[in-house]
Amino acid sequence: MHLVPLIECAGKGFPDGFYEFKNCDSFKLLKEAREKQFVSYLNIGATWKPWHLYRSTLPFTPMSSPFHKLYGHLSDPVRIFTISGEFTGHRIPLSEDLLNARMVMEAKLHNLPEQVDRQYSSTSQSTASTTSLINIVDPETKDEVQFNDPDFRNGIVTCAALSLDGHHVALGFGSGVVELADIDHQHTISRFQLDPPNHPVWIEFVHGSHRVAAEDSEGNVTILSHDMTAANLGNLPSGPLPAVTRVSDNGLFIIRVPRNTDSSWYDSLTLVSILGDPHLQHLAPPSSNNFTPTSNPPILASEPSTSSSASIKSDAVLTIPHRRTLGFSPGAHYIGAFDGLSAFTWSTSSGELISSYRVTDFNLWIMNPAVPFTCSYRIPDPVSPRPTLSLTEGEAAHTHYSETHAGHNLDSSWIKCPFYVLLPSEEEWDELTMLDIHSSAAGRTPLFGTNGKRQRLPVSFNGKLEFIIPKEYEPVVFSGAKGLGAWYGDRVPFDPTFLYSPRSSKDGTRILLQGWQTAPIVVDLSQVI
Incomplete structure (x- = not known):
């Protein structure tokens, strides 16, 4: 048939x-x-x-x-790379030790509802029925059981990264093990053990496909490479949620945005520099430029918004940048970031604040994608500009690496308009979704939409819907300080546009996703887009 x-x-x-x-x-x-x-x-x-x-x-x-x-x-011809190879037969290779750890974890996962029930029954006086508890396992209780049991923890991928060329994957496990794999040639490249053996909360490839930077659950930042001793760069304040990170296109910088409720994100930004002697550099806060950002409103919801019953107030704003609202200029001389109220730019060479902006019409704000625009836009005016740092100043710090020189002309243009405000026509408003509008401006940078109701995720390129991802890989969307039990997978802050940028290769044709799952997948769309 x-x-x-x-x-x-x-x-x-x-x-x-x-x-x-x-x-x-x-x-x-x-x-x-x-x-x-x-x-x-x-x-x-x-x-x-x-x-x-x-x-x-x-x-x-x-x-x-x-x-x-x-x-x-x-x-x-879409290829799905998984640890099991269950879909298209393409695998993310693992060492034998980690394959065994995965097998133990998956075997115990089938008994998790009964395990949670036994724990609940022995500690609670509640009269809740056993049947209802087995059928509906509270997410936070499940997360706690998984984290406290080494057989679960050691087999779960807590975070992952995809190299800029899309050919290599880095996986961090609950045991503190980090493995790098070549998914095209189907073999592991390197295996590292974090010391102390805390689980990593983020990983990024730096300066190629055989070296990574990682931060563990206690805030220790380490550079790992097969041809050098692990370099511990220091300790940063950590919280219940991992920091947001973004790596520059040349792989020489990582911007780290902390996620905590004690202070504003822009007061605690850290730049991880791989140039010469790797080190951590703290960026100047807005107060150093006599700019007082609009205060973020109180957190509006206290549970993960991935629940279908979760409700977010219509006036909720983005309280912290994520991958769609955070990034570098093409040559990595500058950093830009914005939330629902304020936007800033910094110099990567000096760490100084360059300009500040008030964010209005947040739903239409985007980072400068450094690609020709096909839609109307306006350039927001900075509130407190300072003379733009000259590129010759940046060159002095970058003479070691030729990669940084390629973006000089692009960077000089980028810093003049690091942010755009889209101006869709009435016809576009009537015919296009917010995803279409943003994707048209972002070019080949993949964007996906999610509303926290466990539905499939539409992925768009150049304003066109190209792929739909199963609901199992929807990220954990948090909008509050409670309900932070999830300790692995894709965790993102609530964004009222519902639009997010997944981890992807530089050309956007390979996408890494994990969602709520215990391991990620890589979707290869290179033959269809």
């Missing part, structure tokens, strides 16, 4: 008595087809289009399923 008619038939429902044959292959095939008939994502509602079936559904269908066995050969 042809695939599209099969889906259409499945959507009409099964005839009376058909469920009596639920063990038959035909029943299983039609049941799976009906489940794949519709896709509901963001605020667009339920829809079904043939391209989605071939592009997004078939690649995520397990190779062992009846549906894949019959129709897998019709899939678009």
Whole structure:
């Protein structure tokens, strides 16, 4: 049977008595087809289009399923790299020790509801029924059980990174082990053990594909490379949520934005510099330039907004930058960042604050993508500009590496307008979603949308919807100081636009996602976009 008619038939429902044959292959095939008939994502509602079936559904269908066995050969050439290789057969290679740790973790994962029930029953006087507790495991209780049990913790990927060329993956585990792997040539490159063996909370590739920077749960920042002794750069204040990080295109800098409720993010920014002797550099706070940012409003919600019942007030604002609102100029001479109220730029050579902005119309603000624009925009005026630091000043610190010289002309233009405010026409407002509008300006930088309701994630390039990711890989979206039990996966602050930039290769064709899962995947779209 042809695939599209099969889906259409499945959507009409099964005839009376058909469920009596639920063990038959035909029943299983039609049941799976009906489940794949519709896709509901963001605020667009339920829809079904043939391209989605071939592009997004078939690649995520397990190779062992009846549906894949019959129709897998019709899939678009999208490759999904996973540790298990369950989808398209492409793997993220691991050492034998970590494969064994994963097997132990997955075996215990099946017994987790009963394990939580036993713990709950022995410590609580509640009369809640055993059945309800087994069927609905409280996320925070589950996270606590997983973290406190080494068999769980040692097999879970707490954070991951994708190299700029998209060919290499770095995985950090709960045991403090970090492994680097070449996913194209299917072999591990390096294995490191953090000392002390705390779990890493973020990893970034730096200066190539064989060296990484990592921060553990206690704030220790370390440079790891197969050809050098681990270099501990120092200790930074840490909190229940990992810091937001972004690496420059040349791999020579990482900007770190802390996530805590005790002080404003812009007062505690740190630049990790890989130039010459790697070191940490604290950036000047806005007060050094006599600028007083608008105070962030109190946190509006106290639970992760990934719950379908979570509600966020309509006047909620972004309280801390994330990957979409944080970045470097093309040549890495400057840093830009903004939240829902304020925006700033800094020099990477001196760490000094260059300019400050008041953010209005936040939903339409974007970082300068350094690509030609195809839409209307305006350039916001800084509130407290200072004479822009000359590029010759930056050159003195960068003479060691030729990579930094390529972006001089681009950087001189970038720092004059580090942020844009999009001005969509009335027709664009009527016909396009917020994702379409932002994606058109971002170019080949992938953007995805999520509203915290565990729906599939639409991914757009150049203003066009190109792929839809399963709901299992939706990030953990936090909007408050409570409910911070999640200690692994993709954790992002609440953004009222619901738009986020995933970790991706420089050309945007390979995307790394983990969501709530215990291990990440890499989606390779290089052959379809």
